[in-house]
Amino acid sequence: xxxxxxxxxxxxxxxxxxxxxxxxxxxxxxxxxxxxxxxxxxxxxxxxxxxxxxxxxxxxxxxxxxxxxxxxxxxxxxxxxxxxxxxxxxxxxxxxxxxxxxxxxxxxxxxxxxxxxxxxxxxxxxx
Amino acid sequence: xxxxxxxxxxxxxxxxxxxxxxxxxxxxxxxxxxxxxxxxxxxxxxxxxxxxxxxxxxxxxxxxxxxxxxxxxxxxxxxxxxxxxxxxxxxxxxxxxxxxxxxxxxxxxxxxxxxxxxxxxxxxxxxxxxxxxxxxxxxxxxxxxxxxxxxxxxxxxxxxxxxxxxxxxxxxxxxxxxxxxxxxxxxxxxxxxxxxxxxxxxxxxxxxxxxxxxxxxxxxxxxxxxxxxxxxxxxxxx
Numbered sequence: 001x002x003x004x005x006x007x008x009x010x011x012x013x014x015x016x017x018x019x020x021x022x023x024x025x026x027x028x029x030x031x032x033x034x035x036x037x038x039x040x041x042x043x044x045x046x047x048x049x050x051x052x053x054x055x056x057x058x059x060x061x062x063x064x065x066x067x068x069x070x071x072x073x074x075x076x077x078x079x080x081x082x083x084x085x086x087x088x089x090x091x092x093x094x095x096x097x098x099x100x101x102x103x104x105x106x107x108x109x110x111x112x113x114x115x116x117x118x119x120x121x122x123x124x125x126x127x
Numbered sequence: 128x129x130x131x132x133x134x135x136x137x138x139x140x141x142x143x144x145x146x147x148x149x150x151x152x153x154x155x156x157x158x159x160x161x162x163x164x165x166x167x168x169x170x171x172x173x174x175x176x177x178x179x180x181x182x183x184x185x186x187x188x189x190x191x192x193x194x195x196x197x198x199x200x201x202x203x204x205x206x207x208x209x210x211x212x213x214x215x216x217x218x219x220x221x222x223x224x225x226x227x228x229x230x231x232x233x234x235x236x237x238x239x240x241x242x243x244x245x246x247x248x249x250x251x252x253x254x255x256x257x258x259x260x261x262x263x264x265x266x267x268x269x270x271x272x273x274x275x276x277x278x279x280x281x282x283x284x285x286x287x288x289x290x291x292x293x294x295x296x297x298x299x300x301x302x303x304x305x306x307x308x309x310x311x312x313x314x315x316x317x318x319x320x321x322x323x324x325x326x327x328x329x330x331x332x333x334x335x336x337x338x339x340x341x342x343x344x345x346x347x348x349x350x351x352x353x354x355x356x357x358x359x360x361x362x363x364x365x
């Protein structure tokens with residue numbers, strides 16, 4: 001049967017295996033990241049309750065700052081999930097680049113083109 | 128974690144054949160590539176949401192005024208329920224990390240324990256979403272339940288002066304499309320986790336000598352958590 005879990009010739013992907021001691025270190029790290037993710041979510045919720053989206057109408061400048069804080073916190077959370085939980089931080093550099101570079105490049109383009117279009121449509125309908 | 132991935136290997140050897148140039152098995156690499164394509168789908172949905180939010184900025188409902196319900200009470204508790212759902216998903220993601228970690232030690236007992244907890248977390252999340260969906264539409268505090276409210280939200284799927292109110296109805300479409308597509312991923316993730324759990328109990332991976340299958344499904348499960356982080360920010364907060 002063809003195997004899909006080989007890395008070098010007939011070796012399985014066993015190199016990821018680790019000892020009991022290494023496991024303890026990893027579990028501690030995971031718990032730390034869990035606490036961090038929970039704290040960030042709690043901060044976001046408190047912000048959402050105290051300074052709601054209604055600020056976008058009443059205080060647009062303030063909302064602009066809060067919105068960017070949300071986006072930065074989200075990217076921090078996503079970074080921890082991908083790098084620690086999904087172990088991408090421990091993969092070979094070429095693997096990291098293969099996953100992240102095309103995705104980030106494409107998403108930046110997509111967000112740019114979509115928001116530009118939305119602004120143009122809004123500006124046109126205001127005429 | 129060290130091992131194969133942190134070894135310094137000459138480029139010629141690395142790409143010379145007879146080995147994976149990424150020091151990663153075919154199955155795991157394909158899971159990563161699938162997740163990239165899936166992430167592009169969600170990226171498209173969320174940027175589409177961004178388009179509508181900009182276009183209808185003046186009439187788009189504020190989420191902290193929409194999601195104010197919590198089971199067992201009629202009090203207005205903005206965002207608290209979705210925060211609970213987020214926490215459940217983060218915790219189930221953590222139990223999955225523990226299952227993968229136990230797999231790296233070939234610790235069958237702990238793999239089964241943590242994988243079972245992950246399945247429980249997934250089921251609880253799906254149940255929470257079912258409650259949110261039903262309450263959001265027709266529950267006692269839901270949008271159709273407050274028909275005398277002149278708020279914009281009551282015009283969710285209806286016409287105002289004979290014209291479709293695009294903003295709010297698009298809001299409902301995006302809500303059910305984005306959270307529904309994510310919920311579908313959670314459902315398939317739970318089913319996959321159950322299959323892997325049955326295999327682990329039967330000792331399939333013990334015979335194979337490694338628990339990489341748990342790692343592959345773990346990647347998918349973490350991806351679900353990752354998507355929810357973005358849905359949570361761009362749908363519920365911003």
